[in-house]
Amino acid sequence: MSSLAERRPKAEQTSSLRLVRAWFSNPWARPRFLPVVTWLYVLWSIVPVIIAIQFSFNAGRSRSTWQGFSLRWYLDDPDLSLLHNPLLRSALGQSLKLALFTMLIATPIGVALALGLARWRGRGSGAGNFLMLFPLVTPELVMGSALFIVFTTLLTFVGLGTPAQLLGHVTFSISYVVIVVRGRLFAIGKEFEEAAMDLGASPVQALRLILLPMLAPAVFAALMIVFAISIDDFVISQFLKGGASSETVPVLIYSNVRAAPTPALNALATVMLVFSMLAIVLAILFHRRFAPGGPKGQPGESAVRDFARLEI
Amino acid sequence: MGFNLVLTVIPARSTKAASTSEVSSSRSGGRVGLPRWLWPSFAAPGLGWLVLLFLVPIYAVLAVAMSSRLDPIFATPVPEWNPVQWDPGALADAWSPQLGTVLVRTFIYVGLAGSLSLLIGYPVAYYVARHGGKLKALLLVLIIAPFWISYLMRMLSWVNLLQPSGYVNRILMAVGILQEPRGWLDGEPLTVVLGLVYGYIPFLILPLFASLDRIDRSLLEAARDLGANPARAFAHVTLPLSKQGILAGSVIILLPMFGDYYTPDLLSGATRTTMFGNQIYFFLNSGTGGNKGAAMVVILSAIVSLLMFYYLYTVARAAKEAR
Numbered sequence: 001m002s003s004l005a006e007r008r009p010k011a012e013q014t015s016s017l018r019l020v021r022a023w024f025s026n027p028w029a030r031p032r033f034l035p036v037v038t039w040l041y042v043l044w045s046i047v048p049v050i051i052a053i054q055f056s057f058n059a060g061r062s063r064s065t066w067q068g069f070s071l072r073w074y075l076d077d078p079d080l081s082l083l084h085n086p087l088l089r090s091a092l093g094q095s096l097k098l099a100l101f102t103m104l105i106a107t108p109i110g111v112a113l114a115l116g117l118a119r120w121r122g123r124g125s126g127a128g129n130f131l132m133l134f135p136l137v138t139p140e141l142v143m144g145s146a147l148f149i150v151f152t153t154l155l156t157f158v159g160l161g162t163p164a165q166l167l168g169h170v171t172f173s174i175s176y177v178v179i180v181v182r183g184r185l186f187a188i189g190k191e192f193e194e195a196a197m198d199l200g201a202s203p204v205q206a207l208r209l210i211l212l213p214m215l216a217p218a219v220f221a222a223l224m225i226v227f228a229i230s231i232d233d234f235v236i237s238q239f240l241k242g243g244a245s246s247e248t249v250p251v252l253i254y255s256n257v258r259a260a261p262t263p264a265l266n267a268l269a270t271v272m273l274v275f276s277m278l279a280i281v282l283a284i285l286f287h288r289r290f291a292p293g294g295p296k297g298q299p300g301e302s303a304v305r306d307f308a309r310l311e312i
Numbered sequence: 313m314g315f316n317l318v319l320t321v322i323p324a325r326s327t328k329a330a331s332t333s334e335v336s337s338s339r340s341g342g343r344v345g346l347p348r349w350l351w352p353s354f355a356a357p358g359l360g361w362l363v364l365l366f367l368v369p370i371y372a373v374l375a376v377a378m379s380s381r382l383d384p385i386f387a388t389p390v391p392e393w394n395p396v397q398w399d400p401g402a403l404a405d406a407w408s409p410q411l412g413t414v415l416v417r418t419f420i421y422v423g424l425a426g427s428l429s430l431l432i433g434y435p436v437a438y439y440v441a442r443h444g445g446k447l448k449a450l451l452l453v454l455i456i457a458p459f460w461i462s463y464l465m466r467m468l469s470w471v472n473l474l475q476p477s478g479y480v481n482r483i484l485m486a487v488g489i490l491q492e493p494r495g496w497l498d499g500e501p502l503t504v505v506l507g508l509v510y511g512y513i514p515f516l517i518l519p520l521f522a523s524l525d526r527i528d529r530s531l532l533e534a535a536r537d538l539g540a541n542p543a544r545a546f547a548h549v550t551l552p553l554s555k556q557g558i559l560a561g562s563v564i565i566l567l568p569m570f571g572d573y574y575t576p577d578l579l580s581g582a583t584r585t586t587m588f589g590n591q592i593y594f595f596l597n598s599g600t601g602g603n604k605g606a607a608m609v610v611i612l613s614a615i616v617s618l619l620m621f622y623y624l625y626t627v628a629r630a631a632k633e634a635r
Binding site: 031033034035037038041042044045046048049051052055062063064065109110112113115116117119120121122124125128129130131132133134135136137138139140141142143145146147148149150152153154167168170171174178203228231232234235239249250253254257258265266269272273276277280 | 347348350351352353354355356357358359361362363365366367368369370372373375376388389390391432435436438439440443451454455457458460461462463464465466467468469470471472473475477478479482497510513514567568570571572573574577578581589592593596602605606609612613616619620623624627628
């Protein structure tokens with residue numbers, strides 16, 4: 001491949017210049033500048049988070065001076081640790097509770113919507129598709145303030161706090177479920193259902209016995225993704241919170257980060273990070289391993305890439 | 313956060329599956345035995361939910377923004393549900409020179425952060441797509457990882473680093489650039505812009521990567537064989553073919569940036585870095601400012617609607633191709 005480099009002997013060119021020229025004009029040469037930029041970017045994006053995690057294990061109060069390793073901010077501190085501080089515990093509980101219920105409500109609704117939109121060819125399906133995509137492109141601030149206004153003026157029987165937050169989380173999660181499941185539906189195609197029906201299955205049987213089992217990995221991935229985005233959501237949770245008891249972890253971080261934070265805040269964030277990473281890793285593994293007709297070749301890379309394209 | 317928007321415009325993977333399903337669907341279009349209401353009834357609960365909790369709330373914003381009435385007892389805004397009674401004057405009342413300043417500042421911050429993201433993101437996406445080699449999977453994982461770390465956690469990390477006694481000040485002082493710690497968190501526009509870049513750049517890189525990764529290498533070889541130098545080949549082949557990714561990625565990050573209020577709050581908190589989103593949040597939560605806040609939401613939506621519709625259009629087209 002490197003033979004593509006120009007080899008015209010030109011006496012007037014100094015050898016170093018020629019080298020540069022040869023390197024520059026060889027399209028397959030390994031770049032030098034790009035990997036530096038890329039690895040610097042990766043460091044820049046990951047290292048701050050790693051440092052934040054490190055300081056959650058700090059023995060002292062500081063979040064900038066390392067004073068030795070301890071689990072003080074997770075377990076040991078009698079008032080301020082994650083285990084003993086009621087505020088931190090309630091935020092953690094609220095986040096997990098919301099994520100769990102959102103996952104259980106949004107996934108069935110989203111799966112049905114994906115099936116309906118993928119198979120429905122009549123009038124109205126275009127508008128349905130459009131409506132499904134709309135929440136994905138609406139800035140969260142717009143969605144959060146709209147829900148806030150509707151719950152304080154029209155649907156006032158839904159109290160701000162957990163009920164409003166749950167409804168809000170489900171609203172923005174439905175579209176993600178549709179995107180995940182729809183990708184799988186397109187890949188499966190219609191043949192399997194049609195074969196089942198040709199062999200005498202009713203539409204409902206074809207759906208229940210053929211399509212849903214084939215969709216199972218995507219449904220599981222959707223569950224996990226909804227869990228992760230619900231746990232990480234800030235704007236909707238913040239707009240729709242009632243009192244302190246409905247503060248989620250991101251809301252608590254927001255209100256405490258500039259006030260008087262201890263490394264317990266880092267510990268809280270770290271625990272949440274573990275939860276959402278776990279959900280995503282499970283989603284990727286399950287989706288790849290059990291998806292029918294997965295691609296051959298490098299499984300690791302294709303899994304990640306596939307996931308990046310369809311699911312996120 | 314911006315997860316909302318990270319829906320890549322790349323059509324579903326397998327083109328083979330797409331073409332076979334096309335054949336079969338043309339064979340069996342209008343299949344007998346399937347009741348026509350079957351699939352719409354599957355979609356009904358989801359669509360109903362979105363109408364009630366997405367479209368109605370959006371309408372409620374308009375109803376509050378276009379009304380200048382306040383509840384006589386609680387002084388909370390009273391929505392005007394009948395569009396005939398809407399008062400566009402209420403929208404104009406929300407405008408003030410001070411808001412204009414904030415809006416200009418928002419455009420500057422978002423513009424700077426967006427261009428900086430593209431400037432950093434393009435080389436990264438290009439390198440991973442073209443030269444990732446054996447490390448491609450690892451690099452992709454590292455690039456995708458920030459997606460699944462809460463935005464607030466990532467900002468918290470920077471608050472830690474940028475404290476007066478934090479690592480950034482200590483490093484800059486050790487190197488000799490700074491003589492004494494600098495208050496990076498006390499209203500520095502630079503901090504806010506870099507915070508925006510840090511927060512949203514992963515959402516730009518992914519669609520960029522996807523579009524660069526799809527470029528057929530033989531096109532580049534052809535360009536080279538026909539005598540183009542690398543710069544020309546890049547300008548005439550790679551760049552045009554990645555246009556879709558550049559546009560999609562930019563829209564994906566610009567939309568949430570316009571609606572951001574937490575980044576300036578967390579990294580600065582000073583009034584001289586206030587963005588449009590901060591004003592909205594402030595007025596909506598101030599009780600009597602509800603109408604004004606809603607009017608600002610309408611203004612913001614008008615500003616970003618062009619971006620939104622462009623994005624919806626590309627996604628719809630990609631989905632059609634995938635079928």
